[in-house]
Amino acid sequence: MIIQAAMVGWVLLLSQVEGQSGQGESPSEESMVQKLRDTPDEERSPEPVSPPAPPAASPQAPSPAPSLVAPQAPSPAASSAPAPALDVTDLTGLLAPEEPQPVLRYDLPVFCVRLPPTQQVPSGQHRMQCDPATHRCLISPAYELDSSGEETRRPLLRTSYCERSGPALEAQVQEGYRFVPAIADAPPGWYRDEQGRVMQFNFDLHRRFYLGGAWSPLWRRGVDAQTDRLRVDFGIQTEVPSGEEDQRLHRLAFLETELYPGEQNLDITLLRYDFNVERRVPLFRITTFFGKPRRFDIGLNLGFWSEVLHQEVIEREDTELSLLTWVALHGTLDLWHSEDLSSFVRLRAGPALERDRTNALNTIVPTAALEGDLTLDVDGFHHLFFGVELEKVLLAEDVPGRPMRPERLKARVGYELILLAINDQPLSLVADGRGGWRNDMADVSPKWEWSANAGLRVSLWAPARRSAPLASAR
CATH class of the missing domain: 2.40.160 (Porin)
Structure with missing residues (x-):
């Protein structure tokens, strides 16, 4: 009886202190006392409570002491998460120009692809020829350019056949391909300038x-x-x-x-x-035997x-x-x-x-x-x-x-x-x-x-x- 009386007094004292600083959120004295009375001694261990979120740092608050506990290794699920995708919506950032400007080969496969638009090629229509060995893709506009280097509505003339289904741009970017601006392909005996205009430089005067x-x-x-x-x-x-x-x-x-x-x-x-x-x-095969x-x-x-x-x-x-x-x-x-x-x-x-x-x-x-x-x-x-x-x-x-x-x-x-x-x-x-x-x-x-x-x-x-x-x- 003496122990129970002491515990009741201690609870009453604690409840008064918490009531003054708890802003009305602590339970009433009567309910807590009644709970203690009704709870057996072996079951009075408090239930674990999740720690509260750390308060926002204030300028006056001292910085916490450095933790001496070693950081835990990331879980396998976290380590296998995919890397963030690269931005393939801006073709300008993917270009790697070369000098002199290379030329697509007429005798190699060419793909007709739609790439992200640029100021010079707003349609995004390009001819592309890739080399898996060097991870290098040559791209040329599918339309002629004007004197300022901007796209016109005149399609390229005398080009080779191109496939419409090409490799995925995202996959090529992930694999580290370089995209090099180039001049479109032209048949043998024909030359194409930087604007995509084609002209003949070889002539057969027997035909x-x-x-x-x-x-x-x-x-x-x-x-x-x-x-x-x-x-x-x-x-x-x-x-x-x-x-x-x-x-x-x-x-x-x-x-x-x-x-x-x-x-x-x-x-x-x-x-x-x-x-x-x-x-x-x-007609005649003459063999000599002077020496060899x-x-x-x-x-x-x-x-x-x-x-x-x-x-x-x-x-x-x-x-x-x-x-x-x-x-x-x-x-x-x-x-x-x-x-x-x-x-x-x-x-x-x-x-x-x-x-x-x-x-x-x-x-x-x-x-x-x-x-x-x-x-x-x-x-x-x-x-x-x-x-x-x-x-x-x-x-x-x-x-x-x-x-x-x-x-x-x-x-x-x-x-x-x-x-x-x-x-x-x-x-x-x-x-x-x-x-x-x-x-x-x-x-x-x-x-x-x-x-x-x-x-x-x-x-x-x-x-x-x-x-x-x-x-x-x-």
Whole structure:
């Protein structure tokens, strides 16, 4: 009883103190006393109470003493939490420019992707080409840029096919890819500038439709020079490679024409066809045994040349001669040709069936020629051509004023240089010199005559050469 009375007194005293400082939140005296009375001694241990939140620090409060307890290691769940995602909404912060600006490869896969917009490319449309080995992605705008470097609505021309489903940008950023601004891809023989505009830098002048004009003065021995003479020329040329066992190059020319305004002089060919060949199996294999055995391969690269309906009109000293070649069939032997067979030096010989329309004669005209056509640079800007041709007229009837078997000798050398291109159609300078001697015109004394020609020629449909390089590989 004495112990219980003492405890009751102590509780009453404690409740008075807490009532003065507890601001009305402590339980009443009666309820606490009644609780103590009703609770057995073994069950009177207080229940654990969660510690209150630490009070806000005040300027006057002293800083707590440093804890001597070692910090606990983070739980596995906390350590395996994913790192915060990188910001991929701002493309500017992901770019790694390089100088000089790289170029996408036309011969490698390209993806069409939509990236975060920038001030220069608000649409976000790009062409992307990635290299997993270097973790480097080249990106170029899918539209042309203006002079200030901002996007226009003109799509890029002459690009390769692109896949629409590309790799996820977020994954590439997480893997550490660098995004490098670049120039879009262009096909072989074409170049693209920093604005995305494409232009042709390589031309095949053996595949074209051409139209030109030239000043063409003529000099004949003993006759006043014709310095007011002009020439107009046009024609269509193409060539097609073929062959599996032997490499061949087929050439076709249509309507090759030379006109001289104000004169009757004319030269027109309806169709010309020829091919040359690179034999893979040599005709002769010569082996020498002076010391170490050595083998020498000798091949004859024989080809074919033909003309159909070649009309020539020549006017000299008020005399006109009209010759129509029905067909000419010649064999050729390449003395040299380039690897792609486009350039060559060759011998040509064979007969032609000719109609002398002025004298109403049908004749056979054997011909022998040495000729060459050389492309001097990889981009096709420089061309050199030459030829020497000898003709003999056979089976002709006697015509007063000329020999029984007339002869003709022709020589020519020329050069063509591309100056510029208009809408990707090359404009070239053409200069050539010609010489000739003939005695097949009745009552016209045979004389050497020379002409010099200088003019311009525009070539339409002049694609890039088959050996044209990529601009990115130059």
